[in-house]
Amino acid sequence: MIDKRDEFGKMFRLEQRLWWYRILHESVERALLKQFGSRRDIAILDAGCGTGGLLDFLRRRGYKHLRGIDGSADAVAFCHERGLDVTLVNLNELASVTPQIQYDAIVCNDVFCYFDDPALHQLIYQLALRLKPGGLLISNNNAFNVFRGQHDIAVGSIRRFVLADFERLAPIANLQILSSTYWSLALSPLILLIRQWQNWQLRAGWRSADQPASDVYFPGEWVNQTLYKLVRAEQQWLPQAPFGSSLFVTFKK
Template identity: 65%
Template sequence: MIGRTEEYEKMFRLEGQLWWYRSLHERVDTALQQQFGQRRDMAILDAGCGTGGLLDFLRRRGYTNLRGLDGSADAVAFCQQRELPVTLVNLKDLAGFEPAVQYDIIVCNDVFCYFTEADLPLLVTALSDRLKPGGVLVCNNNAFDLFRGEHDVAVGIIRRFVRADFECLLPQHGLSIQSATYWSFVLSPLILLIRQWQRLQLALGWHSSDKAQSDVYLPSHWINETLYQAVRTERAILPRTPFGSSLFIVSKKL
């Protein structure tokens, strides 16, 4: 998504409001509590932090040892507006950045989708190397090619994943999957319908790929709250689901 200034601007404005970001941030917080209880002093790195919505959320939840990295100058500028400790670093160069510094937790949300099959193992190696023994890697990922649509084109997503991809990849780099679930299960028929319609519009030339728009927009208040509550209820009742547009994984360094 680097270079798409308008998408970062939308992200910055909407991260604290949009149902999807709110749901993801709460999911991360829950994962941290499941791993570390009520501690708030763990060293946390958000690798590919975007405009800092998650870091800001965690700061407001009382976490005190936060750091962010992102390869977009636009994203880092927005993080600076939030007064967050974020550094401009291309994650492809992570292996050479502060190699001696390690973290209890690394969050890497919706980043792997921008890495090719050749480059992704190098990133996972670098992330694993930055974790302390017993450290935790939390990642959210775009799931299932069925959900590919105009959003993917707009933000430059090059691949989507299924759980089997990570069952093969992560153990090769000393990471053991603790939990994994697809999510937005209850909303998946609606999301799938929208994405398939987007694909049809692109295929027929009704929309052009160079003017593609992401799904990052704020619907009316009642729709936004209804979607948020639907996903929140799903998480409470169905902690693991077999299908959804995202795949949330918690893994631990051996």
């Protein structure tokens, strides 16, 4: 999604409101709290930070040492509008960026889907190099090919994941999976129905594959709040779901 300014613009406007981003940001914070307790002095890097919604969220939660990198000049510009410390870095070229600075936690959300296996091996390895011993790598990823649809085309995603993919990749970078869960199980039937309908429209020519629309839009306050509460309740009652359109994984070095 490096050159899709319109998509970045939607992210920038909705990251603090849309139910999906709120759930994701809170999931990252819970992972940090579980590993580091109430500390707010830990060094955190958001690799592929987009328009900076997560960094802004963590800043408002009191975290002090935050940095981001992203391969899109548009995304970095939006981050600078938020007053965030974000640098333009192509993650394919991360090996050329000095690993001397190490972090307590690195977040890499919805980024791995843009990399084929050889490039992903290298990226995860380079991220692990930048973790302190015992450091945490947090990553959300789109899951299960059955959910592939118009959104994937719109944002340029080339793949989806299952947990076995990360069980295979983690040892390459000397990482251990601490926790994992798919989400949201409760919304899976609705998401599947929407994605299949979108795919049928593309096949029928009712929609153009050259101008796909992503799922990043505000559905209205009542629907947005209802979806948020539903997924939040699911996470409380079922902290490790077996199925869902996203896969949230934490790794320890």
